[in-house]
Amino acid sequence: MPLAVYILGFSIFAQGTSELMLAGLLPELSADLGVSVPQAGLLISAFAMGMLVGAPVLAVVTLRWPRRTALLTFLAVFALSHVAGALTSSYGTLFTTRVVGAFVYAGFWAVAASTAIGLVPANARGKAMSVLAGGLTVATIIGLSLGTVIGQHLGWRAAFWAVAGLSALAGAGVLATIPGGRPGTAAGDVREGPSLAVELRAMTSPGLWLSYSTTALTTGALLVSFSYLSVLLVDTTGLDPAWVPAVLALYGAGSLIGITIGGRTADARPFRSLYAGIAGLVAASAALAPAAPIPLLAIPLIFLLGAFGFATNPALNTRVFALAKNAPTLAAAVNVSSFNLGITAGPWLGGLSIGAGLGYPSVAWIGAAIGVLSLATVALAARLSRTGSTVPEPARTGEIRSAS
Template sequence: MPLPLYLLALAVFAMGTSEFMLAGLVPDIAASLDVSVAAAGLLTSAFAVGMLVGAPLMAALARQWPARASLLSFVLVFAVAHVVGAVTTSFTVLLVTRVIAALANAGFLAVALSTTTTLVPPNQKGRALAVLLSGTTVATIAGVPGGAVLGSLFTWRATFWAIALLCLPAAVGIVKGIAAPPGRTDQGTPAGSSLRAEIAQLARPRLVLVMLLGALVNAATFATFTFLAPIVTDTAGLGELWVSVVLVLFGVGSFVGVILAGRLSDHHPGIVIAVGGPSLLLGWIALATLASQPVALLLLVFVQGTLAFAVGSTLISRVLYEAADARTMGGSYATAALNIGAAGGPAVAATTLGADAGAVGPVWVSGLLVAVALIIALPLRRYITPRIGAAIR
């Protein structure tokens, strides 16, 4: 894989740390800003909504810019939003900074995903996506637990400052390592592309279907991930520092899942969906049932991280294949699929926190969402995972 792809992954690491770090900080933010845990959890949904809205909007705007200028601008805006978030005492202001940061993140990821497809051969999009998303999974392994530790030792604000600082080497890497992708005009738009024609790709049933499935699986992942801290401390009865351990285990599992998807999603996506999907459903049911047992919780968090990212990454790679003719907007379609789920999952899961299910309510939501995805996907598996040669036109 080319070096510029790894430089993009470095920036994704910084942004992924920010996107996921609230999973370990929700209780502290709620106490600090005098809001409920459920309200603080909606910061994750606000971020996801910003990414959902921002993905197509920022991608369309960035069509007129060279890729390097687009990526650098988005990273710098992202850093400034975190500086403001670190110093504010208002939950409303914090909510607004999360939306702004999400818009920048969405623009960056949309451009990065489109750029990625130009850096590798047409039949290696899954592998390239795995490298890019490895930045996200490393964030869950090191960045997110590190943020939780910073929050425990200092305050949640220290984590926001750390994210802003992480953006600086990412910005330098973009300046030094990213050039205009092949086939782009001086203005940054690929020669011969039309925004209207790229948007028209959304009328293709297969593209819409894989976006829907990717959104459902990602919603399931975020429904539980956002509220892991209460599950660890309340349901399992573990100390606060165990939240970081659980996040590390989930992150290691997600890294393994992305690697597996990178090896299989280009040529054997149907196997990943047929085997990984039902296993993912059973895993959520097991986690909801056994979360009060610390050993079972630790094991299942790792397993679910692996399965969720293996299946989810495979579905997102299918979006990139199906959106091959949307040369600048295809990345935004993949980003939208990711963040429809990231917005909806925590929002639905938050409604279960005050119910009889308690802290494991979000896990049951995860199981339900995956069940819906399987009901749709399994009968249509051959339709949504055709031979790669047939998907590349």
């Protein structure tokens, strides 16, 4: 695996830490900015808004840019948004910096995914995507807790400065390892560079949009439970709050194991990987709902929730490249938005259930139901693939690894 792919994974870790750490900094933010905790919580929603929109917009804007230039620009803006956030005492300004940071983070995800795919052979794409997405998994295990500890002891602004520093370090790595040529300009390529018209035509594949629906549904099935794990563990399972970080770290460890295994099976057996991961997610969710009051059952199921949920990630990512080889950047961008659609919709549905008085375990039932819908989309995609209805278009001859 090229060093550049690991650098991209580290970059996702740096930025993903910011995405996650705010959940542990809400009391400090609330007290310092003079707003309520729910208002401080809207800063998390601001990040989700920026992520949802940023990927496709920036994918189009930077389509013909050298990928290294695009990645460095995104990292620079992300770092500066955190410097501005650390220096401000205005809630409105901080809200704006969160949207801006998430906007370019989404763009980084889209370009980094197409870059990582182009740096490796076709049979190693799943592993490359597991390394890339593994950066976010490590952020779940380390970044969330470290950001919270820094914020609690040195103030939330120190956590923002730390993210800015990590982003600058990631930028140095990108500058040193990512090829600097324009995409699609290798010798012998039939085009001078990526074409928006060509990418848009490649985006018309019905199988591609079916794959996006699988991404959104699978993510929603996982996030509807994950978003409420902390309160479920305290209010339903009866754990002391001091044990919650350890259980969440166990979830993160399961996620890392799952994404590692998924990265090794996604290329050779994408549909089997999706079937196994989503079916496991459905089973773990359905079991967690009745088992939530019993710690000895709930805690292992939370580990399995992370393992099965993240095992699908490499296949969800590489599938879109197989279906839209002529649209690597735009296809990846819309997939990023699909992930964020699930991230937004899952917790919202869970909140409706809790608000209706159905209790915290009800979110796991919702996760199982959404997972069943996701399995149906995989079954339909597999059927279309067997009948040749989603045959991917011919691959471009130019690859990023020869564009340096």
